[in-house]
Amino acid sequence: MKTAKEMGLGLCPECRKVNEMLSTQQRCSRCGSLFFQRKVNSLQYTLAWNIAALIAFIPANLYPIMIIYSLGVPEASTILSGIGLLIDHNLYPIAVVIFTASIIVPLIKIVGLFFLVLKVHLGQRLKPKKHSKLYHVLEFLGPWSMLDVFVVALLVAVVELGFVSTVEAGPAINYFTLTVIFTMIAATSFDPRLLWDEDDTIEIDKPKEEF
Amino acid sequence: MVDQACTSELIACQQCDALYKQPCLNEGQKAECGRCGATLFERKNNSIERTFSLSIAGLLFLTPAIILPIIGVTLAGQFHNASLLDCITQLIGKGFYMIAILVFMFAIAVPTVRLIGALYISYCFKFNKIKPFLLHFFRAYHQLDSWSMLNVFLLAIIVSMYKLLDDTELSVDYGLLAFVLLLLCSTLVSVTLDQDYVWQTLEKECLDENS
Numbered sequence: 001m002k003t004a005k006e007m008g009l010g011l012c013p014e015c016r017k018v019n020e021m022l023s024t025q026q027r028c029s030r031c032g033s034l035f036f037q038r039k040v041n042s043l044q045y046t047l048a049w050n051i052a053a054l055i056a057f058i059p060a061n062l063y064p065i066m067i068i069y070s071l072g073v074p075e076a077s078t079i080l081s082g083i084g085l086l087i088d089h090n091l092y093p094i095a096v097v098i099f100t101a102s103i104i105v106p107l108i109k110i111v112g113l114f115f116l117v118l119k120v121h122l123g124q125r126l127k128p129k130k131h132s133k134l135y136h137v138l139e140f141l142g143p144w145s146m147l148d149v150f151v152v153a154l155l156v157a158v159v160e161l162g163f164v165s166t167v168e169a170g171p172a173i174n175y176f177t178l179t180v181i182f183t184m185i186a187a188t189s190f191d192p193r194l195l196w197d198e199d200d201t202i203e204i205d206k207p208k209e210e211f
Numbered sequence: 212m213v214d215q216a217c218t219s220e221l222i223a224c225q226q227c228d229a230l231y232k233q234p235c236l237n238e239g240q241k242a243e244c245g246r247c248g249a250t251l252f253e254r255k256n257n258s259i260e261r262t263f264s265l266s267i268a269g270l271l272f273l274t275p276a277i278i279l280p281i282i283g284v285t286l287a288g289q290f291h292n293a294s295l296l297d298c299i300t301q302l303i304g305k306g307f308y309m310i311a312i313l314v315f316m317f318a319i320a321v322p323t324v325r326l327i328g329a330l331y332i333s334y335c336f337k338f339n340k341i342k343p344f345l346l347h348f349f350r351a352y353h354q355l356d357s358w359s360m361l362n363v364f365l366l367a368i369i370v371s372m373y374k375l376l377d378d379t380e381l382s383v384d385y386g387l388l389a390f391v392l393l394l395l396c397s398t399l400v401s402v403t404l405d406q407d408y409v410w411q412t413l414e415k416e417c418l419d420e421n422s
Contacts, residue, residue, distance in 0.1 A: 002229075002230045003223070003227070003228040003229055003230055004221075004223040004228050004229075004230045005228055007230060009221065009223065009230065011223040011225065011228065013225075014350050014353060015349075015350065015353075015406075015410045016222070016223075016225065016406070016407070016410070017410070017414075018221040018222060018223050018230070030346070030410065030413075030414050031346050031347075031349070031350045031410070032346065032347065032350070033350055086374075089377050091373060091374070091377060093373070094370055094373045094374060097366070097370060098370065128227070128247070129246075129247055129248070132226050132227065132247050132249075136226075139357075142357070143317075143357070143358075143360045143362075143363050144363055144366075146317065146360055146363050146367075147363055147366055147367050147370065149310060149313070149314075150314065150318070150360075150363060150364050150367030150368075151367045151370050151371050151374070152310075153298045153302055153310060153314050153367075154281075154282075154293070154298055154367055154368060154371045155371055155374070155375075156298070156301050156302060156305065157293035157297045157298040157300075157301040157302075158282055158283070158284055158291065158292065158293040158371065158375070159284060159291070159375070159379075160291045160293070160301070161284070161286050161287070161289045161291055162289065164286055164287045164289055165286055165379075168305060169302070169305065169307050169310065173307065173310055174307070174309055174310065177309065177310060177313055181313075184357070188357070192225075192226050192227070193225075193226065193227055193228040195227070196226075196227035196228060196229075196246070196247070197228070
């Protein structure tokens with residue numbers, strides 16, 4: 001099994017053309033984008049965005065995300081207390097969906113990316129296949145944590161009943177959005193090919209064809 | 212080292228950088244990487260025709276999905292409904308500029324630009340108007356891939372409906388139907404558009420003339 005890197009070739013990340021690498025940075029001969037053989041400083045960038053996401057996640061959970069005014073009385077709720085309220089109202093499916101999207105998914109993304117960065121940094125390539133699956137899952141999960149932000153945005157617009165009931169967004173929504181965006185950028189900064197480099201244990205030469 | 216003529220017959224896996232000779236595939240077949248299992252190369256059925264019709268359909272649903280009210284609530288005799296556009300104007304009115312911009316980007320701007328882009332590309336291919344400009348255009352089109360969040364927004368609509376059902380009377384409007392159809396079209400467009408085919412044709416048509 002040869003990789004493009006070993007042959008002095010590089011894959012253009014934009015149009016997937018294999019280019020001959022004449023220097024470290026190069027323009028793709030097909031689409032003209034500048035690229036490197038591997039994303040430069042991929043681990044550092046991923047780590048930095050990840051830490052930023054983790055920091056933004058703290059105020060996102062401490063400040064209220066939504067303030068409900070019913071008959072003029074404000075009632076603020078954070079992400080967690082909002083989930084508590086849903087459980088009190090016996091809305092279990094929604095509580096589970098919101099808990100997954102706003103607490104579990106961001107945490108899994110942050111922890112998972114830390115784990116992958118650590119694995120590449122230590123040079124342990126025991127199960128690259130499993131790890132790149134994990135990376136795929138993390139990449140897929142990214143946008144779904146925006147769920148809570150969209151819910152609040154919708155409720156703010158829909159529940160506008162004057163004195164009877166209005167909904168306003170709280171400051172946490174800004175921090176939470178930042179968390180989501182930072183984790184998405186962190187995931188795109190990571191180069192999954194680093195998980196496979198210097199791994200010569202598996203020898204398969206032909207691609208499988210599916211019909 | 213491999214010379215330039217050979218690199219066009221090679222493909223590398225995006226996930227693990229394994230190098231393969233480009234397989235010859237018929238329409239509807241795809242090749243998978245033997246090392247990590249990622250899709251290497253795909254030939255999609257009737258790609259251009261399908262993309263062309265689906266993007267036109269998507270653009271037709273776009274305006275009703277944005278302007279028509281999605282859901283409405285009735286509480287203590289008062290009624291209020293909101294469209295996607297109302298969400299954004301309300302958020303701006305209440306001073307949440309960042310969230311307003313992001314909702315606009317992820318739920319309106321990115322999907323719209325992607326549909327228009329797909330329409331333009333499939334139009335040029337269908338009527339044989341391929342020009343070098345498309346190389347840059349298609350590259351830019353790809354940057355938007357992971358930032359379209361219509362599907363997350365639909366889940367947010369469902370979650371808010373559940374939340375509102377608890378203590379208000381809920382009504383559903385035509386905006387929701389248009390939104391679901393828009394989501395369907397925009398998802399199908401990204402499934403039917405054959406990237407490899409587009410890139411290879413562009414390369415053949417645009418770059419060979421120059422050299």
